[in-house]
Amino acid sequence: MEIPSLKIGAVTARFPIIQGGMAVNVSTAELASAVADEGGIGVIGATGMSMENLRKQMREARAATKGLLGLNVMVAAREFKESVLVALKEKVDVIIAGAGFSRDIFTLCKEWKTPVITMVASVKVARLSERLGASAVIVEGCDAGGHLGTEEHAADLLPAICEAVSIPVIAAGGFVDGSDVGRMLELGAAGVQMGTRFLLSDECTVHKNFKNLLLNAKASDLVRIMSPVGLPANAIRTPLVEKYFKEDSSIKPTSCDGCLKKCGRQFCILEALTAARNGDYERGLFFTGKRYVDIKTVEPVKKIFADLVADAQAYLDRVLDNGALVTS
Numbered sequence: 001m002e003i004p005s006l007k008i009g010a011v012t013a014r015f016p017i018i019q020g021g022m023a024v025n026v027s028t029a030e031l032a033s034a035v036a037d038e039g040g041i042g043v044i045g046a047t048g049m050s051m052e053n054l055r056k057q058m059r060e061a062r063a064a065t066k067g068l069l070g071l072n073v074m075v076a077a078r079e080f081k082e083s084v085l086v087a088l089k090e091k092v093d094v095i096i097a098g099a100g101f102s103r104d105i106f107t108l109c110k111e112w113k114t115p116v117i118t119m120v121a122s123v124k125v126a127r128l129s130e131r132l133g134a135s136a137v138i139v140e141g142c143d144a145g146g147h148l149g150t151e152e153h154a155a156d157l158l159p160a161i162c163e164a165v166s167i168p169v170i171a172a173g174g175f176v177d178g179s180d181v182g183r184m185l186e187l188g189a190a191g192v193q194m195g196t197r198f199l200l201s202d203e204c205t206v207h208k209n210f211k212n213l214l215l216n217a218k219a220s221d222l223v224r225i226m227s228p229v230g231l232p233a234n235a236i237r238t239p240l241v242e243k244y245f246k247e248d249s250s251i252k253p254t255s256c257d258g259c260l261k262k263c264g265r266q267f268c269i270l271e272a273l274t275a276a277r278n279g280d281y282e283r284g285l286f287f288t289g290k291r292y293v294d295i296k297t298v299e300p301v302k303k304i305f306a307d308l309v310a311d312a313q314a315y316l317d318r319v320l321d322n323g324a325l326v327t328s
């Protein structure tokens, strides 16, 4: 079986790989266009970006590639709808809505004839998404980077969700190599979304301290933190995290621009993620997927992609040879 393409509504990516949108300028034009160029879907993370910068990133990415570009935005962000509108006007190919659920997005994207993908962690939300008009769902498990909607692993959630809906189901959370991609396709996924693997690429523009922190961290450096957004997240143990666990009041926000619809105000998430992006070890909150330990080097997207595709193909060939492939 040849590694399949990924059809989302009226658009088709040659390879079933989506680069996960990463907030606060972690996934910008350079990364998204490099992934799109290789035949995946490159995604700009809109959350924490000014509208002006988002427009600029969309235009830069568009000018750099003829491939498919997506926009990821957290429903929990105050400027959620504005970001979606900016991207639609810039002719984004797909909208991916994470960290919360919005019914409005379906009406808006229908008007613009742009497919919507929702991030889900249950059969119930997957079915609701399909009913409201989603073109695909991303099932994100507890091993993922970013905010989490479940304590279950994507591979455990996947079969029931594939069974429950007839739109493409994409797996996310804890996938870093081609055999992971092959395994998820075997389980019935139409594709895989990866964040951490692409964060550790040449084209991801975060400060090198962020990349080095992940490359040098041990498995025991991973913590689970409750973000002010009201959702848990995987992160690396750093001074800010230590202070958070000690309930140190010095990390409480001193000012606030109301970036979230609701905020727990334990600390300023926007400031902490921006500090991480800029490589500030003391003040940063470094989100990561759990499999960072299995990524040994920062590589160009071209090489990451070539390896993902070759290893996924080898996995599928091996499984097919054994006659064990479960086709969806």
Ligand SMILES: Cc1cc2nc3c(=O)[nH]c(=O)nc-3n(C[C@H](O)[C@H](O)[C@H](O)COP(=O)(O)O)c2cc1C
Pocket: 019, 020, 021, 022, 023, 024, 026, 045, 046, 047, 072, 073, 074, 097, 098, 099, 119, 140, 143, 144, 145, 146, 147, 172, 173, 174, 175, 193, 194, 195, 196, 197, 199, 286, 287, 288, 289, 290, 291
């Ligand atoms: C630094 C970072 C920031 C992220 N920001 C977002 C975000 O803004 N919105 C979202 O839906 N997912 C976000 N994610 C999740 C990714 O899009 C992707 O689904 C996830 O990283 C997959 O897990 P993996 O890292 O194990 O591959 C983020 C992940 C990381 C590592």
